[in-house]
Amino acid sequence: MSTYESPAVTPRAAEIGDRVERFVRDVVAPFERDPRRDAHGPTDALVHELRGLARQAGVLTPHILPGGGHLTQRETAYVLRKSGLSPLGPLACNTMAPDEGNMFLLGKVATEAQKARFLAPLIAGDARSAFLMTEPAVDGGAGSDPSMMRTTATPAGNGWTINGRKAFITGYAGAKVGIVMARTSAEGEPVRATMFLIDLPHPAITIERVLDTIDSSMPGGHSVLSIDDLHVDGDAVLGAPDEGLRYAQIRLSPARLSHCMRWLGAATRANEIATAYALKRQAFGKPLIDHEGVGFMLADNLIDLKQAELMTDWAAGILDTGDLGTAQSSIAKVAVSEALMRVADRCVQVMGGTGVTGDTIVEQVFREIRAFRIYDGPSEVHRWSLAKKIKRDAR
Template structure:
């Protein structure tokens, strides 16, 4: 089967309109305010989403039956990258984490009734959501099997007890998708279930905001407690004990959409650096005529192109229902490091201007640094990539024996 990364004309046109919208409508908001909270939080989000809706750009990843444009993963790559040119762009199009990943999961796994109750208002921008999987040590983190939050059967439903940590968007979310152990013990590779928990459940409490390096995601990164949190049977998302399988439905595509969005910021940082290199004169020539600066610019061009190609390859595999664990892991590990390198080089090229607030490179640097940890640290992905490669060789050798 041929691999074709050429976008459909309609997708290319949508990406062009997204690019213009982000530059004309979103950038002024980003440049005026230091972060989401300073810009008004949900009020800013709703204002920008209304503008995106009027422009015909809203929810490009969701099926038309839920008000979206129904793009496949390759189509999303083009559009999400253009949205990512601004830190506020994904918020405007309703393609920011964690909502975008939750919409994908709900569309794939939820029952018809759950889609009407949770997916439709989420896709329309009426509400926000969060995904509660990560726990304080020694609980689930890079190793989801360490899951300690537990759900037990009670008459008419389930009782969830546990503590979650670093739950993005929890403050102000209308509901959470909670990942809890229903069978087995921490360390077991199975036995998890996903539950839809409404924010007004008295057993669900947002304990605190965690102070973090990044500030571009609304609702913060929060610590959340489930304490005698009782939910009905219809709160189970999918099937009982199938949570680990459903996590892969969400996490692979979500890692790629993170790559898409951060590629937009990498391109923007590179554009700032190249403009500075072309206009700044010192030592008798343009900055961009100095060999060391040329090398940095070339390395960033290579990083951006390679990250985009790896992301598109993984998206093609996801679109064709292939087992994309290796390709998504490779793309995520490479892109997270590449985006950091591009932004860091861009700041270095711009010197004191890059460190200043007159351009946003220092802010970009703070925002992209956590991506090397979020959705799996680079080291965890490399371990898994190597494990798969060695496993293939072992199976081949045993087959020849």
């Protein structure tokens, strides 16, 4: 079956994306059985080796151009989808969360000195980063609602002192760059927050534990942290004081789409594997594909994959206009995450017992996409936000 590519795929994006796809399929995919991983994700040793191979192939950090320029969001959608064809692809190509979103934010907000110190090592693939925003639910802290921020930053001399707890901090263990978000408004005042850049690890930040989670694609896992009297100088402020909530939207709107892009690639590959299985596996005298129940599931997968591709392209186009696209990114995040969940679930079902084993990446893709329906805002939060917009627009 011929495939339709969006007219938004520019020659530049097509050339980069096609190189990324060849690299991920030919070089990265064989590492999917590499034992260098722990309960939380691939080890840094494996990541280091894969990034070295990506550097040699000229596909390391492919969405950021020489000189610091950035592909458009539509072009990024194409390239990141290709990197996602293996769960290891985004790590190898340096397009993985949270680094990809952190690089985007630093490119938009950081000073030149901050870019040299914190952004350059990320782009070079020499460092990983962490975004310290989410807080433990038991503390009543910020999750999908960053205005509930309980971590505080108070003025101290020529800088700030930060105290609080953070949770679900992806990739903290082993990260070298940290973005800490803390409340800088007084108790009882409207919430204002500020972002701070820090070198990691830092003695004032303690890992309480690394959570056991359903997903296992991100080095360092997801940590619960204690921040005790972390002192930073004034030049650690990212952007301007009290602008953290606005900067969070600058980061999160594209980041939601980046997740959609990467997991669209993974779901595409899972569907390829399930289709190959259905063509080869015999049952009741004929290949599985010839049984209507199986054939229809694979047909539905094609429909969901194409809708996810078009939805992502549409939302990325909104971001390219300069609009934050908050509503559009919410629509895309819900639609794509739920469509890809259906795809992954059908792939498991088509493959039967084999689909729930580690013999292929299908089982992992199912787990990862299930987690994707929660992080960067669960579907229910995005639907609630959209419902509020509907009410506002009706007035």
